[in-house]
């Protein structure tokens with residue numbers, strides 16, 4: 001796969017050429033996310049760290065005219081659900097967060113889940 005970031009000016013693609021972007025690689029592009037692009041770092045999304053960042057380098061909901069219509073709803077629903085779950089339960093794991101876990105998801109990670117003792121609101 002070509003690592004070229006931009007299509008050359010004036011380049012003519014033959015009719016029927018299929019083009020694709022790799023969201024996986026865009027999400028790990030060191031030029032956009034810094035040298036530690038492979039690390040899970042929620043601080044990447046702090047307001048001050050988002051200043052000047054190209055809005056098209058984070059694409060869970062795609063981008064452009066056909067981007068997800070439910071993007072804001074989806075994101076807010078996930079944050080709300082996660083906040084409630086963390087408020088009520090405690091999660092423990094001996095698995096260290098690494099590139100493998102971040103890229104393949106939590107499918108094979110074992111958690112110990114217990115109800116929090118503190119009263120929730």
Ligand code: HEM
Nearest residue numbers: 059060061062063065066067068069070071073074075078
């Ligand atoms: C975490 C939740 C969600 C994720 C990760 C997600 C992701 C996406 C992605 C990547 C696309 C573009 C697909 C493509 O390029 O062909 C898309 C399209 C779409 N999504 Fe979502 N979505 C989510 C939730 C929702 C919700 C809750 C709704 C509606 C309430 C919704 C409605 C749509 C619609 C209508 C499109 C098609 C837009 C179009 O083609 O013009 N999505 N979604």
